[in-house]
Amino acid sequence: MPAEKREIDTPAFLVDLDAFERNLHKMQDFLNEHGVHLRPHFKCHRVPEIATCQMEAGAIGITVAKLAEAELLVKEGIRNVLIANEIRGEQKIKRLVTLARGAEDLMVAVDDERGALEIAHAAKAFDAEVGILVDVDVGMGRCGTTPEEAVRLAKIAKGQAGLVFRGLMGYEGHVQKPPPSEEKENACRSAMKALIDAKEAIEAEGLEVGIVSAGGTRSYYITGCYPGITEIQAGSYCLMDLASKEGGGDFELASTILTTVISRPAPDRAVTDAGMKSIHPACGMPKVKDRDGIEATGLHAEHGILKLDPAVKLAPGDPLEMIVPYLDGTVNIHEKLYCLRGDAVVGTWNVSGRYCST
Ligand SMILES: Cc1ncc(COP(=O)(O)O)c(C=O)c1O
Incomplete structure (x- = not known):
C-alpha cells in the first residue's frame, strides 16, 4: 500500500477520512436530536466497512437497492437490512427467503398484491419470515403504490403467514435535485403528507405501522423533521458528491x-x-x-x-x-x-x- x-x-478514488467522519456524525447527530432513526443506503458506496462505520455511529440497519447487496451485508455480519426495492421472479424470491432465514431482520418493499403473495408463498415453503414495507409512490413516479391502495396491501401483508407487515416506505426522489428553497420544502412536505396519510388510513383499520421510511441526503433536513417519519434512508451524505451538494446536502x-x-x-x-x-x-x-x-x-x-x-x-x-x-x-x-x-x-x-x- x-x-x-x-x-x-x-x-484512484480517495476518501478524506476526517471529512467522512464529520459527515457521518453530523447526519447521525441531527437525526438523534429529532428522534428519527437512520438506516443509510448502501448503494451510494457499496463498501461494507463504511456500512459498519454507519452502524457504529448509531444507524439501526442498512438500506439496499439490490438483493445481492443484502446478501453481501448479511455475509459481512450486518443482519438488519431493508431492501428498499421490489423483488420479483422465482429465482430472486427464493434467494430472498433463504436470506431471511440467516438475517436478524430482513425487510423488503412491496407495491402489489401478487408480489406480496409470491413472497409469502416462498416464505412458507422455506419456513422463513420476511418483513414487509408497503412502498408508496409519493410523487417520484418510479415504483410504489397509491396511498389508497397501500391500505389494501398492508391488510394482505398482515394476513399472510410468512410475511410480517412492518410499515411503509416512500422515497421522495423527485424533490432531491432542486437546491434548497421554500418550493422544495413544500414539495417535500406534500410528499411526506401522502405517506403519513397512508399510515393513518392503515392505522384506522387497526394495523400497527411501526416504520415509516423515507428521505435522502438532499431532503433529510425536511423529511427528518416531518411528524410521523420514523427513519431516513440517506446514503451519499458520508462521502458526498457535487449533485448532493447542489441539492442541499450540507x-x-x-x-x-x-x-x-x-x-x-x-x-x-x-x-x-x-x-x-x-x-x-x-x-x-x-x-x-x-x-x-x-x-x-x-x-x-x-x-x-x-x-x-x-x-x-x-x-x-x-x-x-x-x-x-x-x-x-x-x-x-x-x-x-x-x-x-x-x-x-x-x-x-x-x-x-x-x-x-x-
Ligand atoms: C429508495 C432510496 N432511498 C434513499 C436514497 C438515498 O439517496 P442519497 O444517496 O441521495 O442519500 C436513494 C437514492 O437514490 C433511493 O433510491
Whole structure:
C-alpha cells in the first residue's frame, strides 16, 4: 500500500477520512436530536466497512437497492437490512427467503398484491419470515403504490403467514435535485403528507405501522423533521458528491478522484487519465479541487478534458484531484477506495459490493 498520496497510481478514488467522519456524525447527530432513526443506503458506496462505520455511529440497519447487496451485508455480519426495492421472479424470491432465514431482520418493499403473495408463498415453503414495507409512490413516479391502495396491501401483508407487515416506505426522489428553497420544502412536505396519510388510513383499520421510511441526503433536513417519519434512508451524505451538494446536502465533499495530467496538447487544454471509466458522468462534469482556472469540459472513456485559463501552470505528470459529481455511479467503477488522513494513506476499502447488481 502506498504511504503517501503522491505514491498512489492513478486514476484512484480517495476518501478524506476526517471529512467522512464529520459527515457521518453530523447526519447521525441531527437525526438523534429529532428522534428519527437512520438506516443509510448502501448503494451510494457499496463498501461494507463504511456500512459498519454507519452502524457504529448509531444507524439501526442498512438500506439496499439490490438483493445481492443484502446478501453481501448479511455475509459481512450486518443482519438488519431493508431492501428498499421490489423483488420479483422465482429465482430472486427464493434467494430472498433463504436470506431471511440467516438475517436478524430482513425487510423488503412491496407495491402489489401478487408480489406480496409470491413472497409469502416462498416464505412458507422455506419456513422463513420476511418483513414487509408497503412502498408508496409519493410523487417520484418510479415504483410504489397509491396511498389508497397501500391500505389494501398492508391488510394482505398482515394476513399472510410468512410475511410480517412492518410499515411503509416512500422515497421522495423527485424533490432531491432542486437546491434548497421554500418550493422544495413544500414539495417535500406534500410528499411526506401522502405517506403519513397512508399510515393513518392503515392505522384506522387497526394495523400497527411501526416504520415509516423515507428521505435522502438532499431532503433529510425536511423529511427528518416531518411528524410521523420514523427513519431516513440517506446514503451519499458520508462521502458526498457535487449533485448532493447542489441539492442541499450540507456535508463535506469527502470523495475525489486522483488523476494525472497526461498531455498538454494546446495552451488552453490539458488531458488527464480519468475519463468515464473513472468518473461517472450522469450528473455532469467533476470540479477540480483546490485549483483555480481549470474547468473540466469533457469525459471520454479514458480521458478527462480540461480547459485552462492562460495563467494556469500545469504539466504532464502533474496530479489533480477531481471532486466526484455522482458518487453512486462513480464508486461502482472502482475496485478500492484509498483512505487518507491529510496526505497519509492510512488504509484502503474494497468496493466489495460493486458487482452486486442482481
Ligand atoms: C429508495 C432510496 N432511498 C434513499 C436514497 C438515498 O439517496 P442519497 O444517496 O441521495 O442519500 C436513494 C437514492 O437514490 C433511493 O433510491
